[in-house]
Amino acid sequence: MRLSRYFLPILKENPKEAEIVSHRLMLRAGMIRQQSAGIYSWLPLGLKVLSKIGNIVREEQNRAGALELLMPTIQSADLWRESGRYDDYGKEMLRIEDRHEREMLYGPTNEEMVTEIFRSYVRSYRDLPLNLYHIQWKFRDEVRPRFGVMRGREFLMKDAYSFDVDQEAARAAYNRMFVAYLRTYARMGLKAIPMKADSGPIGGDMSHEFIILASTGESQVFCHRDLLEMPIPPEDTDFQSDLSGTVKAWTSFYAATEEKHDEAAFAAIPEDKRVAARGIEVGHIFYFGTKYSEPMGAKVAGPDGVEKPVHMGSYGVGVSRLVAGIIEASHDEAGIVWPDQVAPFNVGIINMKVGDAAVDGACNELYQRLTKSGLDVLLDDVDGRAGGKFATMDLIGLPWQIIVGPKGLAEGKVEVKRRATGERELMTPDAAVAKLI
Ligand code: ATP
Ligand code: MG
Ligand code: MG
Ligand code: MG
16 A cells, blocks of 8 residues: 555644543544544544454454354344343443334344344254354443543444353353453454453353453453463364363463452462453453343254253454554554554555655565565655654554665665564665565
């Protein structure tokens, strides 16, 4: 992408409304635009990151055996009356009436709808286990939308739903998602810790929130320090195998959100291993048994031919919240520092003298070669001051910068900068390409 043809509305001033660094940087870097309280447009740069995060989530869901579908954002109130949640959900639900005066709603979550799909087609234990997920916009009319996309009203969530014949099989399904979540966040460069959590209005008895530590987090959390250094299950993890060992290893250390906090258990941890901190909830997994299948009549026949309500769990990832969460975890004075895996572009090339034939030529050649090798490249080909160009590139946080100027080129060199460390190195364009691909 050439910057001269891109839409990157950088803000010079710090937006007054932004209270936390991720919100400030997302606005300044031209990633999002607020349209109403808690409702955002995703501008091209922001959308790229959102998509990359969504794709990592998708790959790990698929690896764990979950199947992607897509349910609508608008749901019918009658479906929610079946589970009894239409009245319970309260003001967080955005209720809508269509032209025929039918009561509809903008889905805050999809347990009812996915249960309706399941009961329409699945009859036998032989079709289980089944896990269906989608990555879809949700609406919750939050009392206090704030911190940008961290707590929006409209937000993008991955929500998966597991269906199993009994509690034991449902636990295995829960474990698969637990392990998939560990991998998902690690791939984004995050340390997300599974913590015992309250299951909230969704109900049930087995629940973990995945939390990243950040001073701006809205949750108070407590955990054992060793959890921050635990090894992540590898890519070749066999999701058909018994994963309870991995889950046990992670859950044997103390980790709880405020609602589930146990002072005595926490005090038993050696003092230097106690972490009491603020955290951001980036995911939440639940097992809730037959809470929806029973009232909604989603039953399967077991091997003995007897029909029983199916055991369910649900598994959410805050995809849009993660964009902000990653920035909270990875930024500096100058701006965002994207982890390689989610960066909107892998490399930014800075043309220091637009119009100079040698510099233009070298930039174009680098651009072509890097793009051909599969990297996403942003070429700053706009005539401007060096200071401004550097500031923009640092602000938008691309992992690598290649600075091309007439002086260096006269000696056959360009400068390669790693955004995270600030390290700069002079090398030939060939060496720069070899280093980055
Ligand atoms: P919170 O405690 O932050 O209100 P929640 O517990 O109500 O979140 P869940 O129902 O567990 O949310 O939804 C799954 C995930 O969706 C959460 O872990 C979070 O990452 C994300 N999420 C929930 N509400 C919002 C929101 N208003 N804006 C952005 N992401 C959200
Ligand atoms: Mg909430
Ligand atoms: Mg919560
Ligand atoms: Mg939650």
